[in-house]
Amino acid sequence: MADTISFLKPRESVLSRRAAIIADLTELLPPECLVHEARELVPFETDAFVSYRRLPLAVALPKTTAQVAAVMKYCNRYGIPVVPRGAGTSLSGGAIPQEDAVVLGLSKMSRILEVDYANRTATVQAGVTNLNISEAVGIDGFFYAPDPSSQLACTIGGNIGMNSGGAHCLKYGVTTNNLLGVKMVLVDGTVIELGGKHLDAAGYDLLGLVCGSEGQLGIVTEAVVRLIAKPEGARPVLFGFDTSEHAGACVADIIGSGIIPVAIEFMDKPAIEICEAFAHAGYPLDVEALLIVEVEGSEAEMDAMLKAIVEIAGRHGVKTVRESQSATEAALIWKGRKSAFGATGRIADYICMDGTVPLGKLSYVLNKTSEIIDRFGLRVANVFHAGDGNMHPLILFNANDPEDAARAEEAGNEILKLCVDAGGCLTGEHGVGIEKRDLMRHQYSEADLNQQMAVRYAFDEDWILNPSKVFPLDGRPAA
Amino acid sequence: MQTNFTLAQLADPHVAESEQILRRCVHCGFCTATCPTYVTLGNELDSPRGRIYLIKDMLENGRPADEEVVTHIDRCLSCLACVTTCPSGVDYMHLVDHARIHIENTYRRPLIDRLIRNLLAAVLPYPARFRAALALAKLGRPFAPLLKRVQVLKPLGAMLDLAPKSVAGVSGSAPPGTHAPEIEKRGRVAILSGCAQPVLDPGINEATLRLLARFGIEVVVPEGEGCCGALVHHMGREEQALDFARRNVDVWMREIDNGGLDAIIITASGCGTTIKDYGHMLRLDPAYAEKAAKVSSLARDITEYLSSLDLPRLEPKRLNVAYHSACSMQHGQKITMAPKNLLKAAGFTVRDPGEGHLCCGSAGTYNILQPEISEQLKARKVKNIEATKADVIATGNIGCITQIASGTAIPILHTVELLDWAYGGPKPEKVPAR
Numbered sequence: 001m002a003d004t005i006s007f008l009k010p011r012e013s014v015l016s017r018r019a020a021i022i023a024d025l026t027e028l029l030p031p032e033c034l035v036h037e038a039r040e041l042v043p044f045e046t047d048a049f050v051s052y053r054r055l056p057l058a059v060a061l062p063k064t065t066a067q068v069a070a071v072m073k074y075c076n077r078y079g080i081p082v083v084p085r086g087a088g089t090s091l092s093g094g095a096i097p098q099e100d101a102v103v104l105g106l107s108k109m110s111r112i113l114e115v116d117y118a119n120r121t122a123t124v125q126a127g128v129t130n131l132n133i134s135e136a137v138g139i140d141g142f143f144y145a146p147d148p149s150s151q152l153a154c155t156i157g158g159n160i161g162m163n164s165g166g167a168h169c170l171k172y173g174v175t176t177n178n179l180l181g182v183k184m185v186l187v188d189g190t191v192i193e194l195g196g197k198h199l200d201a202a203g204y205d206l207l208g209l210v211c212g213s214e215g216q217l218g219i220v221t222e223a224v225v226r227l228i229a230k231p232e233g234a235r236p237v238l239f240g241f242d243t244s245e246h247a248g249a250c251v252a253d254i255i256g257s258g259i260i261p262v263a264i265e266f267m268d269k270p271a272i273e274i275c276e277a278f279a280h281a282g283y284p285l286d287v288e289a290l291l292i293v294e295v296e297g298s299e300a301e302m303d304a305m306l307k308a309i310v311e312i313a314g315r316h317g318v319k320t321v322r323e324s325q326s327a328t329e330a331a332l333i334w335k336g337r338k339s340a341f342g343a344t345g346r347i348a349d350y351i352c353m354d355g356t357v358p359l360g361k362l363s364y365v366l367n368k369t370s371e372i373i374d375r376f377g378l379r380v381a382n383v384f385h386a387g388d389g390n391m392h393p394l395i396l397f398n399a400n401d402p403e404d405a406a407r408a409e410e411a412g413n414e415i416l417k418l419c420v421d422a423g424g425c426l427t428g429e430h431g432v433g434i435e436k437r438d439l440m441r442h443q444y445s446e447a448d449l450n451q452q453m454a455v456r457y458a459f460d461e462d463w464i465l466n467p468s469k470v471f472p473l474d475g476r477p478a479a
Numbered sequence: 480m481q482t483n484f485t486l487a488q489l490a491d492p493h494v495a496e497s498e499q500i501l502r503r504c505v506h507c508g509f510c511t512a513t514c515p516t517y518v519t520l521g522n523e524l525d526s527p528r529g530r531i532y533l534i535k536d537m538l539e540n541g542r543p544a545d546e547e548v549v550t551h552i553d554r555c556l557s558c559l560a561c562v563t564t565c566p567s568g569v570d571y572m573h574l575v576d577h578a579r580i581h582i583e584n585t586y587r588r589p590l591i592d593r594l595i596r597n598l599l600a601a602v603l604p605y606p607a608r609f610r611a612a613l614a615l616a617k618l619g620r621p622f623a624p625l626l627k628r629v630q631v632l633k634p635l636g637a638m639l640d641l642a643p644k645s646v647a648g649v650s651g652s653a654p655p656g657t658h659a660p661e662i663e664k665r666g667r668v669a670i671l672s673g674c675a676q677p678v679l680d681p682g683i684n685e686a687t688l689r690l691l692a693r694f695g696i697e698v699v700v701p702e703g704e705g706c707c708g709a710l711v712h713h714m715g716r717e718e719q720a721l722d723f724a725r726r727n728v729d730v731w732m733r734e735i736d737n738g739g740l741d742a743i744i745i746t747a748s749g750c751g752t753t754i755k756d757y758g759h760m761l762r763l764d765p766a767y768a769e770k771a772a773k774v775s776s777l778a779r780d781i782t783e784y785l786s787s788l789d790l791p792r793l794e795p796k797r798l799n800v801a802y803h804s805a806c807s808m809q810h811g812q813k814i815t816m817a818p819k820n821l822l823k824a825a826g827f828t829v830r831d832p833g834e835g836h837l838c839c840g841s842a843g844t845y846n847i848l849q850p851e852i853s854e855q856l857k858a859r860k861v862k863n864i865e866a867t868k869a870d871v872i873a874t875g876n877i878g879c880i881t882q883i884a885s886g887t888a889i890p891i892l893h894t895v896e897l898l899d900w901a902y903g904g905p906k907p908e909k910v911p912a913r
Binding site for chain 1: 480481482502503504505506507508509510511512513517520521522523524528529532533536545547548551564565566567568569
C-alpha cells in the first residue's frame, strides 16, 4: 500500500475507548445501521482512491437527520473524528477513514423527498445518487445538470462535499451553481438550513461556503437542487484529430469565439481504445485525439452551432467529423466517455489527476504531461473536460509493484504542480481529499490557507470532521 | 486493485483465477448503483464492491468463511447486474462462485439453515421428487403464516407460499425421443427438459416443440438428461453441480456424435447461464474440459435460436406485453434485444418496465432462503411492471414467472408461448379474452 501521504495520528483517547464508543453508538442507532465487526469494517477502508486504506473504528449508516445529529453530537462530545461518506466514489480519498474515526455513511438516506416543477427544484436526501434525480424527473422533461462521470453511483451529498462537475458543466456550471439549499448537521449536532428554493438568501452566502467544503463544516443530510428543462434535442459529435495539440488548440478556439456547446470532451488515443473496448460506441480508432462536442437545442440551433464548430475544427486540421445518428448511438458515446476511468481497469491500475488549466495552455500542458510520464517510464491515458480545461490524465501503473505505484504518485504530483504553474489549479471537481492535500501550499500562500483554515476552525474547533483531508497536516492552528 | 497472495496460495487454480478477477477491480463503485440489495439495504457490505472486498480479505488471509462474510454473500442474488455495469470487466460471477464454494467447504451453517438447504438440493433438481413435494405443499399451505412468524422458519413459509395451487400432469413433451418437423427439415436441435420447469409449467416446452416443428426444426429430447446443476452450483455445492453438468455433457455429446446438433435449446435463462458456463466449470477436468466447452458453445436461449430463423413479420395484434428481462437473460447471457424483437415481429406491442435492470427477487432459491429481501424486490418489480398497464407479461425464465405471478394479477407467460400462439399455435389459457 502506498504511504507517501500520511494521516493524522489516531487519538489515543478514542482508540482506548473503542468498546465503550461502540456500545454507546448501539444505543443511538438501530442494529442494521451500525457496522463494527472487524471483518465488516474492511470494505469501508477506502474509496475510489484505492491506493490508500485505513480501517475505521465503526461505520454508522443512519436513516434520518435526527440519527445523524445524534451520532454527530456524541462524537463531538468525546472528540471522535467523523468521516462522511456518500457512495465512496471519491478519486481523491475524500471518504477514506482512519483508525479513530466513525464513518458516517448516508447511503440509507436515498429518497427524493419532493419535486417542485413550479419552482424548478427537487428536494432530496443526501444519499440519493446524482443520476436518480435526473431519472426521476426525466419523464417530465427535466434534469439535474451537473453530471460527474460517476453519476450512476455517486451521491448528491458527495457532490456537494466536492463541488463536483461533469461533462455538461461547461454550459450549466458545477454543483455550486445548481444548489439552492441544504439541511446540515453541525459538528455539535445542531441542525441548520441554508438557502431554500430561492436564488439568493438573506445574509451571508454560507451555502457557497458549504459546497466544496469536503465534509469539514458539517454533514449535509438534505439538499434542494435546481432542475433544468431538457433541451429540445441534443447531439454529440465526434471530431478526430491527428495530434493532441490540434485538438487542444481547437477547443481554445471554439470557446474563444464565444461558442459554448454543452460539453467538449477530450480523449487521446489510449483513452479512445480503452473506452471503445468497453462501450463499442464507434469512436474512430485511427486518430490521435478525439473531441466529443455536444450541441443542444432545436434542429436549427444545433445545425447553426455545429456549422460554426466544424468550420473552426477545419482550421485545426480535423480529420474526421461524425454526428451520432440515433439516440442509442448518442447514449453509447456518453456511456463510453463516462465509463472511461473504470474501463481503464481493464488494462491497468490507475490514479486520476484533476488539474485545471487555462484553455490557452491545454496543448502545452498535454505535451509537458507526456514528457513527465515518459521520464518516469509510465503510461498515460488522457480523457477530460476540455471545454473548461479540467484535465484528467490517468496514470497507469501496476498496484502490485510498490515501486511502480510510488513512481505513479510522484509523476502525478509533478503534473498537478505543472497545472498550477500554468496558471490553473489542483482540482477541478474531485476535491483535495488526501491526494492533493500536501500540494496545497503549491497553490496557496500561507495567508490564503490560514484564512480557509480559520473558517474551518469556526465550524469545528476540535477538527474532528474529516480531519486528515484538505489542509497539510503541519501548520494547522492549535485547537 | 492491489492484491496480496502468496505464491503457495496462487498455486490453487481457483485462487489464481480469483486473484486475476480482483486485480481488474479499480474500486470505482459503479456496481453499487445497480445492485438490487444495495439499492434495497443501503449498506456497502450488501453491494458487489463490498462483497468483492469481503471475499478478497477472506481469500488473502486464507481464512475459513465466518458468519459475517456468509451473511453478505448469501444476500447476493447472483443477478449479475454488477457485471453488466462494471466498466473494468470484473468477472464477479466466477468470483462469487468461488466464494460460495469456499463457504460450503469451510463454514458450518446453523442446523435449520443446513436442513433447508439439504432439502432444496435433494428435491428441486429431481422432477419426480419435486412433483411429490408440491403435492405435499398443498397440505402444508395453511401453516405458512405460522412458519413465517419464526425467523429461522421463514424460508419454509416462503416455500409453501411459492408452491403453485395446482400441479400440472406429466407433460407430453417429457418422454425422450425425436420430434419431427412439420415441414422440410432445416435444422436439428436438442432441448433441455430441465427439472423444476416441466413440473411447474410443462406448457413452455410444449409450445417450443410446436413452434420449432412448424419452422422445420427437428427437436431431440435426449434420454438421461436432467437438472443443469445451477441450483446446487449457487449453493456452493460444486461436486454435485459438476456431476449434473457431466451427466448432461455426456447426453448431449451422444446426440452430437449421432446426428449432430445445431444448438442445445434452453427455455429457462437461469439454466442457460449455467450451461453456457459448463466449459468454465469443467475446465480443470481433463476428461470433460473439451466436451463441456463444445456443449457451452452450442447452448442457445430459445429466443437466440429463433432469431436466427428469420420468422416472418406478422400483423399487429393489439396486445400490450410488458417484457421482463430475467437477470440470467440480460446480465448472465447478455441477451437483451432478441426476445423483444421477436415479440414485436410477431405483432405484439412491447413495453419496457422501469428499473428493468433490477432483479425480481426470484434468483433460484433466493426467494426461499432470503424471503424478506425477495419480497421487497418483488413488490418493486410488480409496481414497475403494473405501471406499464400491459395486458400480459412475457419473460424467459420459470423462476421469474413463479415469483412475479405470486405478486400480480397480470398474467405472466414465457415469451415462447406468445410466439407459438402468434405463429399458429393454440392461444395460451393465460392470455385474457378480449
